[in-house]
Amino acid sequence: MDLYTKNLIISFLSVLFPLFVWQLFYLLHYNYQFKWVKKWMFAIFPILSIILCMAFPIALMQPLLLDFRRIPLILGTLYGGYKVGFVLLAVMFTNRYLMGGDVFYTSSIILILTTIVASLLSKYYLKKSLKQKVLLNSVLILPSLIFSALFINMSGTNIMEIGIEHWFINVIGMVIATLLTEVILINFDLLHRSLKEKKLDVASHLAASFSHEIGNPLTSTKGFIQLLSDERISIETRNHYLKIAAQELDQAINIIDDYLTFANPAPKNRDKISIVESIQHVIKVLTPAVEGNNVKINTSFVDYNDCFVLGERKKFEQCLIYLLTNRIESMPSGGEINIKLDCDSNSNINITIQDEGIGMTQRQIDQLGEPFFTTKENGTGLGMMVTFSIIKGIGGRIDVESVTGKGNSFYINLPKHGQRALSVG
Template sequence: MDLYTKNLIISFLSVMFPLFVWQLFYLLHYNYQFKWVKRWMFAIFPILSIILCMTFPIALLQPLLLDFRRIPLILGTLYGGYKVGFVLLAVMFSTRYLMGGDVFYLSSIILILTTICASLLSNYYLKKSLKQKVLINSVLILISLIIGSFLINKPETFTMKIGIEHWFINVIGMVIATLLTEIILINFDLLHKSMKAKKLDVASQLAASFSHEIGNPLTATKGFIQLLSDEKISIETRNQYLKIAAQELDHAINIIDDYLTFANPAPKNRDKIPIFESIQRGIEVLTPVAEEHNVKINISLLKNNNCFVLGERKKFEQCLIYIVKNRIESMPNGGEINITLDCNRTSNINITIQDKGIGMTQRQIDQLGEPFFTTKENGTGLGMMVAFSVIKGIGGKIEVESLQEKGTTFYINLPVGQGDRHLDPIV
């Protein structure tokens, strides 16, 4: 491979590489929601291309520098407008001035005229089809190259053969760069539309689920209130109806709280939550459910009155109840659940909840905590969604490991609050 071919490949990669970096940044922006990735960053990558192209030219034929610098200049101006165009022009002038050369001013005039033409065509260009865009870019770069070649022509260094080869290579490079830019922009647009559609779908599902969940207790309450209008019913029956109606209203309020927790997981009041007592409370609530499913709950806790996190105790206990209840229901034929608490002397509280149930696939694990995802036939996924939101709201995280037919383990990691720790083992 001769030197000219090597320089050609390097210079061509100087144009293409920033385009791939641009796409990478935008994919990171959409996937991880990086706030600092903005659309104006489009200007950074033509700048990088220009500097690389001028640093690694195809051929150095004094006073000519044969390279691909016009490709990022024209593309950046057509897609970004005149502001981006003149920023790129300033970068090009600065780089060219530092590199030196006796045709600096003449080449500058040609590049200025090229940038002005591209700026004037920018709005018109963006409305055109792909074929028309490729044609406009090719004609624009070809005219700029031809005028530049003949105005700065020195017969001893520049031949028609070199000129035609250089023009042809630039046009091919411009076509490829235009196609790649359009593909990247189409991908960005599709990603944006996909995310917007997903948000609308989640909103519609939330609305449907909310109306269904809250409709049941309200319908029941309405029914019992209507029964109270019957004067023939006894006082005892009337009081019983009132009690049930009040319970159903409480149920509706709890559903609303659960949805609000998902929307805003950060706790309203940051009180001290004693972890040991909260786990004990959750187990007491679920004992009848565990006995009904023939499930034994084994606990291995270290009594620690000063082991706590900051948050809302009621929500945290409900979160534990959701998780343990799901573990109980994952063992239809009975089994054991092991719960351990490790409040160490560093900055973490670790709660482990392990069952010997049916387990989950990796895909199911990845979907845990998402709205409406559940492995139960009659479930809504609301409980686990709230559980993940609550733990996240107090600064913790949940990790899950599972093997089908082997069981599932939940690892809950929480930030420990301040206080001395005096550990008394419980047997």
């Protein structure tokens, strides 16, 4: 590979490389919410391209440099407007002045005129089709190169010998750079729309789910209240209806609390929760469900004196109820649930819940905790969604392992509260 070809490749990459860096920063901004990545930052990348192009010219014909600097100048001006254009022009002039050369002032006139024309066309450029953009960019760069060559030849430097080849390479480079820029902008637009549609989709599903969940107990309450208007029913029946109506309203309130918990999982009041006491309490609460489904719960832990976590006890126990209820329902023919507690670490509490259920696929595991994902026919996914949110809100995490047909293992890791407490049991 001769020196000219090597310099040509390096100079061409100097145009393309900043485009890929621009895309990288933009994707990082969307995925990790880098607030310092602003819209105007895209101007940095044509500046970088200009500097690299001038640092690695295709050919050096004293006092003349042949490079691709016009490509980022024109593209940056057309996409960014006159402000970006004249910033790029200033960078180019400063860099060229520091390099020196007799043709500096001659080429500057053509570059200024090129930037002015691109600035005037900028507001119309973005509305054009891809074909029109490519044609316009080629039309802009070609006259700029030709007039520069003519002026330079008038000054006594003969460039016409390699002029046509240089013009052709610049036009091809402009076409490729334009296509890449358009592809990147299309990807940005699709990403933005996708995120927006995802948010709207989640909001729509959330509204539908909330309406369905809250509608059932309210409809039941309304029905019992209507029955109470019948004067012929006995006092005992009336009291029974009132009791059921009150229970249904409590259920509606609990559903509302669940949604509020998902929206704001951080505990309002941080109390010291005894993990052992909470597990034992939840097992007692679930006794009817356990016995009715031929399930046995085995526990493997002692009454630790310092096994505490900071959070809201009611919400934490609600998590355990959701998890254990799901484990019971995953074993339609019965089975065993094993609960292990490891509180020996100085900083972490580890709870392991294992069942002998039907198990899950890796795809189902990956979707656990997402809004509206459920493995049940009539489920809404609200329980696991709230469970993951509450555990996350107190600084913990849930990991899941499963083998289809053999059962699931849920590993809950919680931050341990440092103060010692009285013995429980």
